[in-house]
Each structure stands twice: as C-alpha cells, then as structure tokens.
Amino acid sequence: MTDTIFARASGAGKAGVAVYRLSGPDSHAIANALVGKRINNREAKLVALRDPETAELIDRGQIIDKGLAILFRGPKSFTGEDVAEFHLHGSRAVEISLYETLSRLGARPAEAGEFTLRALKNGKLDLAQAEALADLIDAETTLQKKQALGQLDGRLSALAEGWRQQILNVLAPLEADIDFPDEGDVPAAVAANAGPAICALKESLTAFLDQSIRARTIREGVSIAVIGPPNAGKSSLVNALAGSEVAIVSDIAGTTRDIVETRLDLGGIVAAIADTAGIHGATKDKIEEEGMRRARARAKEADLRVAVLDPGHDYVSRETLDLLRPGDFLIWSKADLAPAIPEAAVPEGVSTIMVSSKTHSGLDGLVSSLTEALAGGLDADGPALTRERHAAAVREAVEALTRAESLIETAPELAAEDARLAARALGSITGAVGVEDVLGEIFSSFCIGK
Ligand SMILES: Nc1nc2c(c(=O)[nH]1)N(C=O)[C@@H](CNc1ccc(C(=O)N[C@@H](CCC(=O)O)C(=O)O)cc1)CN2
Numbered sequence: 001m002t003d004t005i006f007a008r009a010s011g012a013g014k015a016g017v018a019v020y021r022l023s024g025p026d027s028h029a030i031a032n033a034l035v036g037k038r039i040n041n042r043e044a045k046l047v048a049l050r051d052p053e054t055a056e057l058i059d060r061g062q063i064i065d066k067g068l069a070i071l072f073r074g075p076k077s078f079t080g081e082d083v084a085e086f087h088l089h090g091s092r093a094v095e096i097s098l099y100e101t102l103s104r105l106g107a108r109p110a111e112a113g114e115f116t117l118r119a120l121k122n123g124k125l126d127l128a129q130a131e132a133l134a135d136l137i138d139a140e141t142t143l144q145k146k147q148a149l150g151q152l153d154g155r156l157s158a159l160a161e162g163w164r165q166q167i168l169n170v171l172a173p174l175e176a177d178i179d180f181p182d183e184g185d186v187p188a189a190v191a192a193n194a195g196p197a198i199c200a201l202k203e204s205l206t207a208f209l210d211q212s213i214r215a216r217t218i219r220e221g222v223s224i225a226v227i228g229p230p231n232a233g234k235s236s237l238v239n240a241l242a243g244s245e246v247a248i249v250s251d252i253a254g255t256t257r258d259i260v261e262t263r264l265d266l267g268g269i270v271a272a273i274a275d276t277a278g279i280h281g282a283t284k285d286k287i288e289e290e291g292m293r294r295a296r297a298r299a300k301e302a303d304l305r306v307a308v309l310d311p312g313h314d315y316v317s318r319e320t321l322d323l324l325r326p327g328d329f330l331i332w333s334k335a336d337l338a339p340a341i342p343e344a345a346v347p348e349g350v351s352t353i354m355v356s357s358k359t360h361s362g363l364d365g366l367v368s369s370l371t372e373a374l375a376g377g378l379d380a381d382g383p384a385l386t387r388e389r390h391a392a393a394v395r396e397a398v399e400a401l402t403r404a405e406s407l408i409e410t411a412p413e414l415a416a417e418d419a420r421l422a423a424r425a426l427g428s429i430t431g432a433v434g435v436e437d438v439l440g441e442i443f444s445s446f447c448i449g450k
C-alpha cells in the first residue's frame with residue numbers, strides 16, 4: 001500500500017493563490033472529508049475546507065480556507081494515482097492549518113520529486129522526460145524552456161528507444177543462431193548482416209554525441225573570461241554588457257583584483273561572464289600577483305575568452321593574445337576616442353570587434369557575435385543529450401558496439417553480449433532498464449511539490 005502524499009505545488013511564500021496537491025489511494029477520501037461532500041471527477045468546485053473533527057460542532061468549527069477543489073481519478077492524473085488539488089489563498093496561516101489537518105487525516109508531506117517519481121513508476125513519463133520537467137522548472141531563458149519542452153515531449157526518448165530497437169533487431173537473428181546452431185543458419189551470413197548494421201549505428205551515435213555537446217550549452221550555460229592588460233577597459237565592457245555597475249571602473253591601473261562574475265542572457269544562452277585583473281608581466285605586489293594568477297587560470301578554464309586591448313596604448317599585450325584560442329574574441333576598446341588600430345598579430349580564428357563601452361557603439365554587434373558563436377545553428381527543441389548521464393550512456397553504447405563489431409566474425413556469442421550491453425546502456429536514457437540506483441540522485445534535485 002502506498003502512502004498518500006501532499007505538498008504545495010506552487011512556490012513557497014506569500015501568494016495570491018497557492019496550489020496544494022495530494023496523491024495516493026486516500027487522497028479522494030481525505031478531500032471529501034475536508035469538503036464535507038462529494039466532488040465530481042475533474043470539475044473545479046468552490047468549496048470551504050474544514051477540519052472534519054471540528055466540522056461536527058454546532059458552529060461547524062473554523063474553516064481552513066475557501067477555495068477550488070479538483071479531483072483527478074487515477075490513472076488519468078499527473079501521477080497516475082488518485083489526485084486531489086486545492087487552490088487556496090497563498091498565506092502561511094492557511095498552509096499551516098491545512099498541513100496539520102492533512103497530517104492528522106493520514107497523509108504525509110511529499111519528498112522532493114516524489115509526485116514525478118510516482119508518475120514515472122506509473123508510466124506517465126519516462127526518465128528523460130522527468131529530467132526535462134526538472135529542467136523546465138529551472139529554465140531561465142526561452143531557449144532553455146524550448147529545449148526542456150522538446151525533451152518533455154519525448155524527442156530524446158523516441159530517439160534512444162529507436163536506437164535500442166535497432167540493436168534488438170540485430171540481436172534477434174544472432175541469438176537465434178547461438179541458441180540453435182544446428183538449424184541450418186550459416187553464422188557467417190548472420191554476421192555479414194549484423195556487422196554493417198552495428199557499424200552504421202555506431203557511426204550515428206558518434207555523430208550525435210559530437211553535435212549534442214553544443215546543445216548542453218543551452219541547459220548548462222557557458223563561462224566567458226574577459227582578460228587583458230590593466231586599464232584596457234575590461235570592467236567597463238563587463239558593466240556595459242551587464243547593463244549595471246557590477247565592477248569598479250577607474251583610471252588607476254590595477255583596479256580589478258578579484259574575479260567579478262555576473263550572469264548574462266546571450267540570446268537564450270546563460271553566460272557567466274568573469275571580469276579579471278589586468279595581466280602584465282611581473283609585479284612585486286603580492287595581491288596583484290595573485291589577481292593575475294586567478295585571471296590566467298580563469299582564462300584557461302573558460303569556455304570562451306574575450307580579450308580587451310586599448311588600441312590607444314603604445315604596446316600590445318602579447319601574453320593576453322597568447323591566451324586566446326580559435327573561436328575567441330578580441331575587443332579593441334574605447335572606440336569613441338577613434339584610435340588607430342595597432343598592427344597586432346591576431347591569433348588565428350579570433351574575431352576582432354571595436355567597441356566603446358562609453359557610447360555603446362559596437363556593443364550590439366559584440367552581443368550578436370557572441371550569441372552566434374555560442375548558439376548559432378543550434379536546434380533548441382530537437383533531440384539532444386542534455387545531461388552528462390545521457391552522453392555517458394551513448395558513449396558506453398559506442399564502446400560496446402565497437403567491441404561487438406570487432407568480434408562479430410570470430411566470436412558471435414561475445415559480440416551478442418556486447419550488443420546487449422549497448423542496448424542496456426541506451427535503455428538507461430529513458431529508464432527502460434537498470435536505473436533504480438540513479439533514481440535517488442536524479443529526483444533529489446527536484447523541488448518539493450514536483
Ligand atoms: N492545476 C494544475 N496545473 C498544472 C499541473 C497540475 O498538476 N495541476 N501540472 C503538473 O505537472 C502541469 C500540467 N501537467 C499535467 C500532466 C498530466 C495531467 C493529467 O491529468 N494527465 C492524465 C489525463 C490527460 C487528459 O486529460 O487527457 C493522463 O495522463 O492520463 C495533468 C497535468 C502544469 N499545470
């Protein structure tokens with residue numbers, strides 16, 4: 001017998017309306033007891049909620065609140081169980097008296113992700129879709145939302161299940177052959193069919209892995225390091241991009257010492273942009289030295305580097321340019337002073353843009369170039385391996401298929417075993433097989449009430 005669980009489904013704190021949800025075998029009996037009458041299935045009804053113990057009193061006791069009640073008879077509900085919802089006024093006091101009464105009537109507070117876990121166990125959604133639900137709730141940008149909704153729709157699930165089916169199709173004749181070797185089938189013929197099929201699947205999985213790495217930048221965001229010599233205008237640029245004074249700006253070289261990080265929405269990609277201390281040769285100042293160490297380290301770790309150089313300055317910082325990689329950006333700053341651009345050897349694959357943080361000229365161009373570099377050509381709502389868990393499963397499948405391919409001629413029974421492993425790995429994406437041990441980890445990251 002499963003417990004009946006409850007939680008506030010809408011966010012915590014004071015609100016105009018708060019939605020509370022009950023799920024489990026006793027949820028309808030508890031709802032009817034609170035309301036004192038029967039409510040029709042899937043019909044929103046305005047009711048007064050009372051503690052049934054005090055409801056017997058002459059004045060019918062105190063009401064918990066007046067609000068809407070909706071019952072969903074299982075299996076046609078979010079969790080697949082009987083569900084009751086109350087849409088009440090979102091006050092702390094209403095929440096406290098509702099919780100007291102629900103607990104006394106035999107329900108217990110839900111754990112994080114417990115409603116979704118029940119939906120998963122009842123086949124209402126699969127594991128990749130449950131993850132997408134968590135991503136949808138966490139989504140900060142429209143691009144993240146688009147990606148999560150696509151995955152909630154089952155796009156990755158369909159792809160993963162399709163791949164798994166292809167392996168099972170290859171396995172069937174192979175296994176028949178291993179089990180009944182005397183029934184006339186020529187192992188070489190079976191192997192001749194299986195080999196190319198395994199190879200083709202392996203190749204599409206590898207291609208999908210490569211293209212999916214970029215899709216993860218939508219879910220996970222990217223880190224950008226703004227680097228350059230002192231006084232180049234790094235902090236001014238970060239402030240201009242952020243639209244607020246996140247970092248101190250001054251004409252004193254060495255103003256920024258610590259890393260100052262802020263978040264930007266670059267065309268739907270969440271970017272953590274780091275302003276860093278100016279990098280220049282050696283110094284005797286210990287604090288400055290540590291600031292430069294942090295700046296260099298951040299430049300190496302970041303997904304993308306934006307170097308800022310002041311063209312009016314009489315030197316070009318070689319060290320800054322040497323930190324750049326293909327795909328990075330070089331900003332010639334202070335464009336409003338109309339300086340001549342020095343003849344610096346710009347590293348290959350690095351785009352150069354002139355920007356004034358004072359007049360904002362060139363800023364829109366920089367933002368759209370950054371967006372293009374990060375998200376250009378990304379199909380946000382197509383199927384994608386949005387989590388390391390998915391990518392690891394595909395990598396495991398590729399490895400197993402590689403082994404299967406090399407064994408198929410000489411040891412078909414060993415190849416079949418590897419093909420089974422590949423199918424299992426792919427099945428773990430939707431949770432079709434072998435995921436009991438990761439469920440706790442996945443669902444503990446959900447919010448209470450989901
Ligand atoms: N009030 C309310 N709004 C909500 C939710 C909720 O639980 N309650 N949701 C919670 O996440 C989301 C909507 N998701 C839902 C998913 C499935 C079902 C459901 O009842 N499914 C049944 C019947 C489908 C049908 O009507 O045809 C089923 O799948 O069998 C309800 C909500 C967002 N809005």
Ligand SMILES: Nc1nc2c(ncn2[C@@H]2O[C@H](COP(=O)(O)OP(=O)(O)OP(=O)(O)O)[C@@H](O)[C@H]2O)c(=O)[nH]1
Pocket residue numbers: 228229230231232233234235236237248249250251252253254255256257276277278279333334335336337355356357358359
């Ligand atoms: N005219 C003009 N001045 C700028 C521009 N950007 C920055 N400055 C000035 O250049 C000086 C240095 O700017 P910061 O943004 O503090 O430079 P920084 O690279 O962060 O310097 P450190 O933190 O010391 O490494 C300040 O006086 C800014 O006002 C610009 O686009 N136009």
Ligand SMILES: [Mg+2]
Pocket residue numbers: 234235236247248249255256275276
């Ligand atoms: Mg600075």
